[in-house]
Amino acid sequence: MVGVMDLNERSREILRRVVETYLETGEPVGSRFLSRQLPLSLSAASIRNVMSDLEGLGLIFAPHTSAGRMPTEAGLRMFVDGLLEIGDLTDDERIAIERQVSGSHKSIEDVLDEASKLLSGLSHGAGFVVAPTYDAALKHVEFVPIDAERALVVIVTEGGAVENRVIEIPKGLTPSALAEATNYLNAQLRGRTLDEAKAHLARELETQKAELNELTAKVIEAGLATWSGSNSAAANNDPLGKSLIVRGRSRLLEDVHAVEDLERIRLLFDELENKRDLVQLLGLAEAADGVRIFIGSENKLFSLSGSSLIVSPYMDTQQRVVGVLGVIGPTRLNYARVIPMVDYTAKLVGRLIN
Missing domain, CATH: 3.30.450.40 (GAF domain)
Structure with a gap:
């Protein structure tokens, strides 16, 4: 594939102007326009010849028969890799x-x-x-009631990051059940990374569910489902995945x-x-x-x-x-x-x- 150094100075300058004008206006660029803009002393006919060569190399194309030229993807790539002058932020x-x-x-x-x-x-x-995907150790987890059917799960990592997720909770859940879920999770998960916490919690729920209040267990499982991205983290914009x-x-x-x-x-x-x-x-x-x-x-x-x-x-x-x-x-x-x-x-x- 042709590289920017395979082009002579005239071709590089014309390609640069075609791309820059296209990026600014979105319109095809004609030879007459370029003859007025280029620092080189070139006639419109000479510019057309160079543009024809660039077109033959697959770097520019004419969207319509009588139109000017626009860069192809290959032309844009050459411009970005070899001709683009990137400034710095002020x-x-x-x-x-x-x-x-x-x-x-x-x-x-x-x-x-x-x-x-x-x-x-x-x-x-x-x-x-x-x-x-977070791998910081968890410091604190808490369930905060929002209304009769929703609660906010607040997760704090050892590094001080705070994340909030809203989950659905069973109807009739009491504040004491939310407190029990909070205490249980903090006892089980503190000091573990999120991945470790999810795996540990899944095992513990299998063996200890009977010891927990039924509604409390459901709240914990809802939290686990949220963190594990069981409904597809990508689809739900879950920042824990x-x-x-x-x-x-x-x-x-x-x-x-x-x-x-x-x-x-x-x-x-x-x-x-x-x-x-x-x-x-x-x-x-x-x-x-x-x-x-x-x-x-x-x-x-x-x-x-x-x-x-x-x-x-x-x-x-x-x-x-x-x-x-x-x-x-x-x-x-x-x-x-x-x-x-x-x-x-x-x-x-x-x-x-x-």
Whole structure:
């Protein structure tokens, strides 16, 4: 496959301008327009010849016979890998990101939710976060009644992370039964990681259910079902499993140019709904040392809609990947702006959740 160094300076500059103009406007770029924009002294006819060569290499194409040219996925990839000039965030931008994501939040889920909203707002795409699987030791578990049929499960880890889940409780459950469930769980689970706690609790319930009040046992089992993700953590956005938070889908509709764009967005919405598959995004970034970019069909999960992903893992204090965040949007994302924002947000989230 042809690489950026296989192109001469003139071809590289014309490809760069075609891509940059497309990313800015979403429209095909013509030779006359380029002749006015290029620093090189080239006639429209010379530019057409170069564009014809680039088209022959599969880097640009003409959407209509008389139209200008647009980059192919291969052209976008070459631009991102070899021609893109990525800037750095300003101090003001860093402060603004830190203020929005950290704030006074106590819950990890709040931090992750704010991160996905932030990325959506900055990129004009959909921001997403794949939440981590926690392996911190549990410190405290408590059931707090909400109403006659629901209770809040509060889980606190040794590291101070707090997570809340709402569960359904049996009708007629007394406050003393909730207190009994709280005491039982704290006696059984304290000091164990979530995975250890789930396995231990499942064994204990088999042997000790008879010793517990029947309603109390049902509450404990409801809590266990919530933590184990028996209804699919991915489908329920359960941050105690590998779950997905997506924010800003409506922004994808803000820049629709044509009927085919609308169809692409519809397909992307369908793909975003398949959250179980989307949790595979964690695997896309696990081996990455920083930001990775997937353009169009390079990523099977979004091949139908031809969308791009800019993703980065975030790490725990041992530099282990615990989750991934990023932006999903059209292939004409503003890569130069979004890449450093995704990178910085990932580093910030990693610090905040540890």
